[in-house]
Amino acid sequence: MSLQIKNLVVYYQTLRGYVKALDDVTFSISDGEIMGLAGESGCGKTTLGNSLIRLEPPMKYIKGDVELDNEKLPVWNSSQMNAFRFKKISIIPQYAMNALNPTIKIGKMISELLSSRKFNYKKIKPELERRLDLVELTHDVLxxxxxxLSGGMKQRMVLVLSTLLDPSLLIADEITSALDVSTQKAVAEMLVEFRNRKFVKSMIVITHDISILYQIADSILVMYAGKLAEKASTNVIVNTPRHPYTKLLISSLPKVGVRYTEKKLSGIPGNTPLLLDPPAGCRFRDRCPVAFDRCFEEPPFVEIEKDHYIACWKECTEND
Amino acid sequence: MKRYFGRKTIIYLSTFFLAVTVDWAIPRLMPGDPIMNLLSRVSVRAEASEAMYGYYTKAFGLDIPVWKQYINFWIALFHGDLGTSVYLFPQKVVDVIIMAVPYSIALLVPAILLSFYTGNKFGAFAARTKILDNTLLPVGYLLTAAPYMWLGILLAWSLGIVVGIFPTAGAYDFNMAPSFSWPFIFSLIKHWFLPFLSLFLVQFGGWAIGMRNMIIYELESDYSHYLESLGAPRSLIRKYAYRNALLPQITGLALQLGVIVAGSLVTEVVFSYPGLGSLILSAIQNKDYFLIQGCFLFIIIGVLIANFFIDIAYVIIDPRTRLGMAGE
Known part of the structure; x- marks a missing residue:
């Protein structure tokens, strides 16, 4: 197991109380796995990604354990986390296009960053240049x-920089969102290539674009309103999802061969609950077509088949 | 690059022309008459006074039409001739200014540079340090809001009169003659300190507060967060943030220069410091066109040159301006 998260709870502190952005999250990622993290905006995807590497106020760690390669990550302590950042766990942030300091040359920035982490830039430079070749950037960018640099070039630069020290886990947050489809595909393939070349052991790819995940992810974790809904292999999630939210999410994607001028593409009626004071029990209850009495209790996230986890009373009770 | 500086030169030349024109016009728009002022100090009989009035008006070139005076003024200016002072007749304006300028420069340059450096450093240090942020920055707000002369009077009263360490007027002891000796230099420094301190403190507050706000903005920017995610130490992140936060401060310095010069004028008046400020005050009181013109001309040139250097500094520090120029 590369990454193991147990009962992780992270809230946002606000004047009106805690915003329960990440509630009781438990899952694991095996070595070499690319896990897609999907869900609509505000469901806690980015919060999950950030809480693994940079848990800063107003985010507040409440409880839970994070283990990476059987080593406990002190996610609640920023200064202790520094030892792991970049070397063991790294991130391509959502804002990758603005992630580089605008007033310093990229090569100089990398060299200063590396020497501040006690690495020798000269020794690493040949490898850096090899990787620039791999993502089709000229060495001149340094x-x-x-x-x-263009937006896409900056994104690839950040991809190379974030993975330069061969971290065990890479969190890629919305890295394809601002790109056109052909560039999206190229970036997605680069991620797979980096995994295949063992530059990174495993990955969490955060996106709301399930079609990208279908191309590159081994498994998909679907989140809803700060909670996990379903985790299974990509094929299962896309073809035979069990959670009602996943079903509706997948069915609201356009399909090849269907003409939507004749048939309107359906969405999911209703809105996500406010996480400042979410309803007790299943948070999807109000929008769920199959909700019943039991849904007022909190559904556990359980394994119903091998490597298929789900948090839904309907599906669990049917299985019993 | 060439085009950039070419365009800047044109801007500076036209600014110079306009400023000098205004400088020439303003004293002449004042009510009153410099010659009358001059004559009022000598008591002569009425008819003699009339003759002297005619003589002086001619001597100062004030008897010809205004447009001719304006052209003559430019011609004289290019010959390095700023005319003769009416108030300190018959001294040349250039000589009078040269006597006063070293005092003003000795006040202004250290005050501007030291306050810019220490104010920015302190502001950057205080940002995100809770105790300093809560205690010393309100003091900074107070300092920057204080009028120069008010702080000057306060300092003169507290350190000069109550405590009695520093003298409150003049550039050196009245019983001393300027000489290159230790007692004289010591006296100079003692007299210089209070006016310098009042200029320094007001500007220090301004820079500290500006930098504190700017650096917090930079520390919250995406590139700082990314560096944190990569485990960069606080010192590196702060170094980058400081450098980027300094850019708008340098623009601020260019804008502030004019205000600082004005600040030094009132400070010099408060401390009776014999620099340009005191000179301008007496020149205005005596409606001395030529001396007012000369003093302001000197300030105009000073501010323009300082701004030009800041333009160059900006190009060196910020790659974005350099690229903007190449893209033109």
Whole structure:
């Protein structure tokens, strides 16, 4: 097991109380696995990604354990986390296009960053250049300022920089969102390539674009309103999902061969609950077509088949 | 690059022309008459006074049409001639200014540079340090909001009169003659300290507060967060944030220069410091066109040159301006 998260609870502190953005999250990722993390905006995807690497106020750690390669991550302590960041766990942030300091040459920035982490830039540089070749960037970018690069180039630069020390886990947060479809595909393939070349052991790819995940992910974890809904292999999630939310999410994607001028693409009626004071029990209850009495209790996230986890009373009770 | 500086030069030349024109016009728009002022100090008979009035008006070139005076003024200016002072007749304006300028520069340059450096450093240090942020920055707000002369009077009263360590007027002891000796230099420094301190403190507060706000913004920016995610130490993140937060401060310095010069004028008046400020005050009181013109001309040139250096500094520090120029 590469990453193991047990009962992780992370809230946002606000003047009106805690926003329960990440509630009781338990899952694991095996070595070499690319796990897609899907869900609508505000469901806690980015919070989950951030809480594994940079848990800063207003985020507040409540409880839970995170283990990476059988080593406990002190996610609640920023200074202790520094030892793990970049070397063991790394991130391509959502804002990758603005992630580089605009007033310093990229190569100089990397060299200063590496020497501040006690690495020798000269020794690492040949490997850095090999990886730039791999993502089709010229070595000249090291002598350029970030503003001289296009958005896609910056994203690839950040991909190379974040994975430079061969971390065990890479969190890629919405890295395809701002790109056109062909570039999206190229970036997605680069992620797989980096995994295959063992630059990173396993990955969490955060996105709301399930079609990208279908191309690259081994498994998909679906979140809803700060809670886990379903986790299974990509094929199962896309073809035979069990959780009502996943079913509706997948069915609201356009399908090849269907003309939507004749048939309207259906969405999921209703809105996500406010996480400042979410309803007790299943948070999807109000929008769920199959909700029943039991849904007022909290559904556990249980394994119903091998590697298929789900948090839904309907599906569990039917199985019993 | 060439185009950039070419365009800047044109801007500076036209600014110079306009400023000098205004400088020439303003004293002449004041009510009153410099010659009358001059004559009022000598008591002569009425008819003699009339003759002297005619003589002086001619001597100062004030008898010809205004547009001719304006052209003559530019011609004289290019010959390095700023005319003769009416108030300190018959001294040349250039000589009078040269006597006063070293005092003003000795006040202004250290005050501007030291307050810019220490204010920015302190602001960056205080940001995100809770105790400093809560206690010393309100003091910074108070300092920057204080009018120069008010703080000057306060300092003169507290350190000069109550405590009695520092003298409150003049550039050196009245019973001393300027000489290159230790007692004289010591006296100079003692007299210099209070006016310098009042200029320094007001600006220090401004820079500290500006930097504190700017660096918090930079520390919250995406590139700082990314560096944190990569485990970069606080010192590296702060170094980058400081450098980027300094850019708008440098623009602020360019904008502030004019205000600082004005601040030094009132400070010099408060401390009777014999720099340009005191000179301008007496020149205005005596409606001395030529001396007012000369003093302001000196300030105009100073501010323009300082701004030009800041423009160059900006190009060196911020790659974005350099690229913007290449893209034109």
């Amino acid at each position: 002598n350029m300022y970030p503003i001289e």
